[in-house]
Amino acid sequence: MVTTTYFDSSITRSWNGKQSAHCSQVLFENYANIIQQRQHERLEKLSFSRMLGVGGQGVVYLTHRQGTDGFELPIAVKIFSPERFNGEEPYNKAMRLLAQVSSHVSKIQHNNLLDVLNWIETNGIRLMEMEYIDGFDLNELFRNEMLEHIRRRVNDREWHHLREVIVTHGHSHPRLKPGIAIAITQECLSALGALHREGIVHGDIKPSNVMLKRTGNAKIIDLGSAYELTNPPDKTTCTPLYAAPEVLAGEKPTPLSDLASLGYLVVEMLAGVVPFDPRANFKDLLEAKHLLAQKLPNFLPAEVVSNELLMNFCRKLVASDPAKRFQSAESANYLHDGAVSFQRQLVRGNLASSFDNDIRFWLSLLENYEPDKKS
Numbered sequence: 001m002v003t004t005t006y007f008d009s010s011i012t013r014s015w016n017g018k019q020s021a022h023c024s025q026v027l028f029e030n031y032a033n034i035i036q037q038r039q040h041e042r043l044e045k046l047s048f049s050r051m052l053g054v055g056g057q058g059v060v061y062l063t064h065r066q067g068t069d070g071f072e073l074p075i076a077v078k079i080f081s082p083e084r085f086n087g088e089e090p091y092n093k094a095m096r097l098l099a100q101v102s103s104h105v106s107k108i109q110h111n112n113l114l115d116v117l118n119w120i121e122t123n124g125i126r127l128m129e130m131e132y133i134d135g136f137d138l139n140e141l142f143r144n145e146m147l148e149h150i151r152r153r154v155n156d157r158e159w160h161h162l163r164e165v166i167v168t169h170g171h172s173h174p175r176l177k178p179g180i181a182i183a184i185t186q187e188c189l190s191a192l193g194a195l196h197r198e199g200i201v202h203g204d205i206k207p208s209n210v211m212l213k214r215t216g217n218a219k220i221i222d223l224g225s226a227y228e229l230t231n232p233p234d235k236t237t238c239t240p241l242y243a244a245p246e247v248l249a250g251e252k253p254t255p256l257s258d259l260a261s262l263g264y265l266v267v268e269m270l271a272g273v274v275p276f277d278p279r280a281n282f283k284d285l286l287e288a289k290h291l292l293a294q295k296l297p298n299f300l301p302a303e304v305v306s307n308e309l310l311m312n313f314c315r316k317l318v319a320s321d322p323a324k325r326f327q328s329a330e331s332a333n334y335l336h337d338g339a340v341s342f343q344r345q346l347v348r349g350n351l352a353s354s355f356d357n358d359i360r361f362w363l364s365l366l367e368n369y370e371p372d373k374k375s
Contacts, residue, residue, distance in 0.1 A: 044065070044066075045066075046063045046065075046077060046127075047063060047064070048061035048062070048063050048077065049061070049062050049063060049064065050062050052076055053137075053208070055208075055224075056084065056237070057078075057080060057081060057084075057224040057237075058078055058079045058080045058081040058224075059078070059079050059081070060076055060077065060078045060079075061076070061077050061079070062074060062075075062076060062132060063075055063076075063077050065129075074132040075117060075129050075130065075131065075132050076129075076130045076131065076132045076133070077127050077128070077129055077130070078127065078128045078130065078224075079125065079126075079127050080095060080098075080125065080126045080127070080128070080224075082124075082125070088124065091124075092124075093234075094233060095126040097227065097231065097233050098126075098223065098224070098226070099119045099126070100228065100231070101200060101223060101226050101227055101228055102116045102119055102128060102223055103116075103119070104198060104200060104228065105195070105198075105200065105223060105226070108194050108195070108198060110190070110191055110194040111217065112187045112188065112190050112191035112194075112217065112218055112219055112220060113191045113194060113195070113219065113220055114130055114131060114133070114219055114220065114221040114222070114223070115130065115131040116128065116129075116130055116223070117129040117130060117131065128223075130221075133211050133213055133219055133221070134213060134214050135211050135212045135213040135214050135215075135219075135363060136211065136212055136363065136366065136369075136371070137207065137208045137209070137210060137211045137212075137221070138207035138208070138210045138211075138212070138265070138269070139206075139207040139208035140208075140371040141167075141174065141212070142173040142174060142207055142268070142272075143173060143174070143371055144169075144173060144174065145371070146174060146366065146369060146371070147167070147168075147169065147174050149365075149366065149369045150162065150365045150366070153365055154365060158365075162361075162362065162365075164177070165177055165179070165180070165358055166180050166358050166359070166361070166362050167180065167362060169272065170271055170272010170273060170301075171271055171272050171273035171299070172272060172273045172274075173272050173273065174272055175269065175270060175271055175272030175273075175301070176269045176270065178270060178303065178304060178307070178310060178342070179343075179346055179355055180355055180358060180359065181266065181269040181270050182266075182310075182313075182339050182342050182343060183343070183355035183356070183359075184210070184212070184218045184269065184359075185262065185266050185269075185339055186333055186339045186340070186343070187217060187218040187219075188205070188210060188218055188220055188262055188265075189262070189329045189330075189332050189333040189339060190329070190333065191218075191219070191220040192205075192220070192255070192258050192259070192262065192329040193328070193329035193330050193333070195226075195258075196255040196258070196328065196329055199228055199229045199230055200226055200227070200228055200229070201226060201227055201229060201252075201253045201254060201255060201257070201258060202220065202223070202225070202226050202253075202258050203225035203226055203227065203236060203237070203238060203253040203257075203258070204222065204224065204225035204226075204237070204238055204239055204242070204261070205220070205242060205258055205261035205262050205265060206239050206241070206242040206261065206265065207265060207268065208222075209221050209222045210265065212359055212363060213363075214360065214363045214364070215356070215360065216355070216356030216357060216358075216359040216360040216363075217356060217359075224237070225237045225238060225253070227253075229254075232252055236252050236253055238253065240282075240285060241264070241274060241276050241278060241285075242261045242264050242265065243257070243261065244256070244257035244260035244261060244289070244322070245260075245286055245289040245290055245320050246322060248282070248285065248286050248289070249286065254322070255328065255329070256322040256325050256327070257322070258329075259317055259325055259326055259329065259332060260317065260318060260319075260322075260325060262317060263314065263317025263318035263325075264276075264292075264318060266313075266314060266317060267292070267296065267299060267300065267314060267318065270300055270301070270304050270310075270314070271299040271300050271301065271304075273299060275288075275292055275299055276288050276289070276292075289318075289320055290320040291320075292318050292320070293314075293315045293318050293319055293320065296311065296314055296315065296318075297311075300314070307342075307345075309337065309341060309342055309345055310342055312337050313332075313337060313338065313339065313341075313342060316332070316337065317332065326338070
């Protein structure tokens, strides 16, 4: 028989008003002690099951947080390498700043931002515990073998839908169809807006730092280059191919430079090619960034070039002069020439789609797809 209980200040009674059976006195005292002390200490052992990624700042592993009674939570752990630091104190100083930023971000609780769970230290080495994201970063999806993997597993009707609505072949790697690319961009702008309102610059927007979850949502990850505008580090790090020209010239990243980096990613999503030569020297790379806005028709497919609204959106993101860019992530999302306007255009033209469902469909076709995790 199912019964219902309700809570009095100290005892629990059943629905008929009878006091429940007496519990163990020992357990009750332990319960009372936890409440009275308002703290609980625990030791945690993390066993790394597989590598999720590796880069210049360290290595990320999948691990599982073990609880009691068989509870298990998959989490990701980033181990920060001291290799690029000249001694212990520079490493410790950088880690203290990053811990402060990570703590700040953990309080934002935004659906399109990585959830930071803890910051720990072992033998001087810092580790950051993060949510485990079930999905793929864009760098893993920008590979021709991804499309080959899918083609072997779908029928002609599914393949046609995928290529017409979601993703198809690009100049050098797969490109996203405009609706999908801008849907992802909108979620990235929402995440950047949340960071920027808190005075935090991400500093390293690039394909490997944007993940698509199997739920169909995008997440910005990796806070290794992030910093608070009120407390900048002595040195900042960036990925030159995706860094704004002013950052390449030696200035510290800003919210506007985050937008330029996202703009380069938008161009890559739409074109299926990195808009800059990875082999270019500093001078040529800086010049290419200054000229990108006017050279966009050379990179982008006809369906994008023919759309004036979408072209203007791209130009305002990648403008070499920060003053000519959108002046905030919110304006890039919601102004009359922003991402939302393009989505409205799709609706008026009966070209809109449920893009999160399309992304879910896309990622569902990638079972057993295992790209190289090195970046």
